[in-house]
Amino acid sequence: MKVLIIEDEKELRYDMVSYLSQEGFLCESAKNYSEAIDKIGVYEYDCYVVDIMLPGGTGLDLVKAIKSQKHQGGIIIVSAKNSIEDKIVGLEIGSDDYLTKPFHLSELNARIKSIIRRRSFNGNNEIQFNEIRILPDSRQVYINGKEIALTAKEYDLLLFFIANKGRVIPKDSIAEHLWGDYMDQADSFDFIYTHIKNLRRKLVQQGAKDYLNTVYGIGYKFQSE
């Protein structure tokens, strides 16, 4: 899976490449508009992460360029401006998602995976993690072939964990993923704990292994060993 990261801020670019590379993505990056145009002209990627404000041009124009090349890859717009107009315009011209800075790398990772999955399986997709099988389109979860009933939050949590499997996910990231900015930080940690407890109980009861590890003070880690 090839990902092109277009971001002018060196540190952010480095962080994204670093995190996503460990996820097994083949990451390339561009630091300005012209460099991005050059790369788009030569290669095709599975996913593009595009910063809106770039030296030499706007990310929205890059999205148009990607679309005009008939590239099939998914596009995520990243912006420091939490502006509805940008979001609407971005989605209208063909991007798939929109993230506002500052975001968590685990969130970006989950969104990229979700986009690539949607694009590459055309509605016929499924996620397999050992004995756990998920059908994202119908939001169904099976363990050893047996369906289990999860609440919406538990389902979102499971999907988020699997997307970031093997990584330590900070509690903040989980809270934002589940509730956006609606929830108070202090409260949300308790609620996360409740949801995780329920999810873990349901998974284990149905015969799945306990993949969830608590990382002291910081968050959680979902891993197979």
Next chain:
Amino acid sequence: MKLLQRTTLYYLLYSLFIFGIGTILFYIFIKVILLDGIDEAIHQEKVQLVANLNYEKIGEGLQPSKDVLIMPAREAEVEKDKYKTIPIYDSLSKEYVDYRQLTSYHKNEANWYKVTIRQPLAEAESLLNSILPVEIGLFLILLGGVLLMNRFILAKIWQPFYVLLDKLKKYNLETTKIIPYESTDIIEFRDLNINVEKMTERIYKDFLTQKEFNENSSHEMQTPLAIIKNKLELIIQSKNLTEQEMIHIQSIFSAVKRLTLLNKGLLLLSKIENRQFTQKENVNLGELLQSIFNLLEEQINDKNISTEIEIKSKDKLLTNRVLIEGLFNNLVSNSIKHNVQNGKIMAELTDKHFIITNTGTQLNFPADEMFERFRKDSAVENSVGLGLSIVKKICDFLDYKIIYIHQDGLHTLVVNF
């Protein structure tokens, strides 16, 4: 009261005073002069009469008119000439008429007699009586003239002033920007216009600079925040962290989160100030409110808060979706955040207003500071203190009225659409 009206009022009061005094003095002088004249005339008549008496006999043709009376008198009654004004009943007109009367005693040969000469004062009185109406008439003409002139002055001379005043009243930094200089031939108004232009120009420049600064600084803060957040996420992937280090990292995460929220709040405030939410659409407020309560359900349940939500609104409201969502979200979140365990929230939504009431502890600051930035209840952690100032700003921008009421331990916020 208008400036011109006030000065005119003083002028008129002074003229009224002068007219009043003038009328009284005039009346007295005229009266004195008239009486003097009449007295002089009857005196002459008496002199003539007395001269005639020396060679004519009393009683024979010596009763020249009904206004002249000659009567014998005793010596003891003799007095000096005396003038006085007396009312005499007139049987014709059936009323008393004033007369000026001279009583004089004279000796003809051996006999004293009394001469009484009268003259009616009717003419003199009618002259005197005409003074007041004439003066009142003059005063009214003056009054009318002054009022007419005022109209003219207001319409013409003060025109530039009222034009400017009107512009200042309607002045809005966003739309008017600068009040341009308008030429006028009155020096004071010209100065005023010139200086208003200079002043608004300066204010507008400052406003632009500040606006730009607010938004830019908030934007610029996003990137370093993003870097901190991302670096932390990379650090925690390390397997060699001690528990103590992890606790520190969690604290940094919290601090970054708080900064992020603060920054987002400030950015939203400056966006509202920069009028970036002018687009309006029809919003179903009932659905919106319900969805916000649903999103916050866990927090509500966590504090075991009971809710009574009454949605009576039927029509959609033409408003800005982002702002109205921000408004509801902040108000509902606040009602949970500042609530007590086992508390209560009552919300009522109609087409006209939104009322939200919650149980909670007493405010530890004056209620009128409630909508100020960074005014927060110190008991509530993680509050950045921007929620209600965002609410206020949104209400101001959308032209909604918001009122806070505290009664019987209940906090109520009313928004009138």
